[in-house]
Amino acid sequence: MKQYDVVALGELLIDFTDNGTSAQGNPLMEANPGGAPCNVLAMLQRLGRKTAYIGKVGEDIFGRQLKDALAEVGIDDRGLRVDKDVRTTLAFVKTFPGGDRDFSFYRNPGADMMFSEADLDEDLVKDCKVFYIGTLSMTHEPCRTAAHKALDLAREAGAVITFDPNLREPLWDSLDEAKEQILYGIARCDVLKISDNEIVWLTGEEDYDAGIRKIQEQYHVPLIMLSMGKDGSRAYTEDMRVEVPAVLSDKTIETTGAGDTFCACVISHIIKWGWRKYTEAELKEMLTFANTAASIITTRKGALRVMPTRAEVEDLLAKNAK
Numbered sequence: 042m043k044q045y046d047v048v049a050l051g052e053l054l055i056d057f058t059d060n061g062t063s064a065q066g067n068p069l070m071e072a073n074p075g076g077a078p079c080n081v082l083a084m085l086q087r088l089g090r091k092t093a094y095i096g097k098v099g100e101d102i103f104g105r106q107l108k109d110a111l112a113e114v115g116i117d118d119r120g121l122r123v124d125k126d127v128r129t130t131l132a133f134v135k136t137f138p139g140g141d142r143d144f145s146f147y148r149n150p151g152a153d154m155m156f157s158e159a160d161l162d163e164d165l166v167k168d169c170k171v172f173y174i175g176t177l178s179m180t181h182e183p184c185r186t187a188a189h190k191a192l193d194l195a196r197e198a199g200a201v202i203t204f205d206p207n208l209r210e211p212l213w214d215s216l217d218e219a220k221e222q223i224l225y226g227i228a229r230c231d232v233l234k235i236s237d238n239e240i241v242w243l244t245g246e247e248d249y250d251a252g253i254r255k256i257q258e259q260y261h262v263p264l265i266m267l268s269m270g271k272d273g274s275r276a277y278t279e280d281m282r283v284e285v286p287a288v289l290s291d292k293t294i295e296t297t298g299a300g301d302t303f304c305a306c307v308i309s310h311i312i313k314w315g316w317r318k319y320t321e322a323e324l325k326e327m328l329t330f331a332n333t334a335a336s337i338i339t340t341r342k343g344a345l346r347v348m349p350t351r352a353e354v355e356d357l358l359a360k361n362a363k
Contacts, residue, residue, distance in 0.1 A: 043200075045117070046090040046312050048169035049078035050191050051178040052153040053096045053111075053121075054130040055103045056297060058342060070133065072103070073297075073343035074110035076153075077175050077207050080298045084305030084334065084348040086115045090312060093165055095120030095191065096178075097156040099129035104152065110345055122160045127152045136295045146211055150181070157183035158190050166191050167198035171308050175207040179222040180214075192229050201316045204230035205304055206239050224260075232311065233262045234304045237269045253277050264319075266307050266328075268300050274332055276324040283321055285328035288336035288361060298344025299335040306331035306354075333357050 056075035063069055082092040094116050098104035100123050107129065111118045130151030135143040148154060156178070166172065172195035178188040195202060204226040213219040223243060227233055233256070237249060246252035253265055257277065265277040273286040310327040319327070337349040337357060 043168050043170045044091070045093050045165075045169040047082060047085050047092045047171045047173060047308060048095060048120070048165055048195075048200075049082050049092070049173040050095040050120075050166075050188060051078035051175050052076040052130060052151075053079050053094065053098055053107050054132055054148075054151070054153065055106070056343070057131065057133045058295065058297065059134070059136050060342065071342060072106070074107050074345040075132070075297070075343070076130075076345075077177070077205060077301050078173060079111065079116060080301035080344045080348075081173055081305045081308070082116045083114045083345045084302050085309055087348045087350050088305070088309045089351065090309055091117075093117035093120055093169070095156075095162060095165060097122040097124055097152045097160060099123070099127055099152040100125040101129055103129035103131065114346060114348075120162045120165045122156065124152045124155055127155050130154070134297060136297075142296065144209060144211065146209070148212065153178070154181050154184050156187050158187045161187050161191060163194055166194045167200075169195070169198075169200050170312060171203055172200040173203045173205070173304075173308065174226065175205045176219065176222050176226060177207060177209060177212060179225070180212050180219075185222070189225070192226070196229060201232065201311060202230040203232040203234065203304070203308055205234045205300070206243070207300075208239050208242070227256060227260050227262060230262060231316070232264045232266065232307065234266045234268065234300070234307065236300060237267065237272070240267065249275070250282065266304070268303055268335075270296070270299075274303065274328050276328055278318065278324075281321060281324070283324040283328060285325060285332055288333045288357070290336050290340055293336075293339040295342065296339050298338045298348075301344060302338045302348060303331040303335040305348075306334050330354060330358065333361070
């Protein structure tokens with residue numbers, strides 16, 4: 042028996058997001074705890090799963106804020122390291138009408154980049170049913186070596202590997218390097234969560250099905266989840282494709298955390314059902330729940346501290362079923 046349902050490794054940072062304009066006409070920014078790994082874990086905690094985080098923050102006011110946020114939402118922080126020499130990573134997020142975003146990162150280096158193999162709690166990696174990782178922990182050394190080591194340990198321990206490329210172009214020295222590391226993760230995962238723009242960039246195919254087919258033929262990923270924003274989502278297995286429309290809301294204010302919320306719901310269903318080949322009905326249920334939860338988070342500022350509860354998701358599901 043594994044002690045944790047899900048362990049995630051990667052960036053933990055502050056998302057500074059738009060929050061109006063000052064009396065002087067200057068933009069006001071709100072310091073929201075964020076980073077894909079802990080956004081995913083926060084949603085999983087809301088769904089009753091036991092989670093733990095592995096990563097690094099700085100010994101500064103933002104690092105303390107992030108540590109407090111993990112405690113608030115119930116994420117085990119035994120794998121969190123604090124670096125007195127490097128500052129916590131910051132991301133400034135500009136949201137445009139329609140939900141698109143532009144990111145400016147303060148990370149040269151940031152504390153998450155300095156997470157090393159020596160910082161890695163190997164027992165924690167081995168003690169989970171599902172291991173989640175993205176590529177922001179693979180952009181530079183020493184975090185890249187630590188991330189690769191964690192992937193190997195999790196696979197050897199029999200964890201289901203969930204990988205989200207989560208491409209952020211400004212953080213890479215080159216896009217060729219980004220592609221190399223993304224393909225490294227894809228080659229080792231059981232579940233790939235990828236967005237529409239990422240699959241086009243990665244494969245050169247404008248048709249999503251053709252792009253997914255390329256990935257399947259080369260890497261044989263058992264389950265691929267494609268998020269398409271307002272166009273919904275798809276699940277692909279070796280012999281099946283299931284699509285579910287998005288749950289659109291007139292209360293949407295930003296899309297930060299929507300993909301992470303979606304991914305967490307997929308992981309929660311995998312834990313609920315066990316890792317196996319799923320039926321078309323099961324994949325449809327998984328996508329419908331995930332799309333609904335993602336819709337809710339788009340109506341809230343921030344992500345990590347304001348994830349929807351299971352009851353909220355089920356209430357909206359029931360409302361939409363009428």
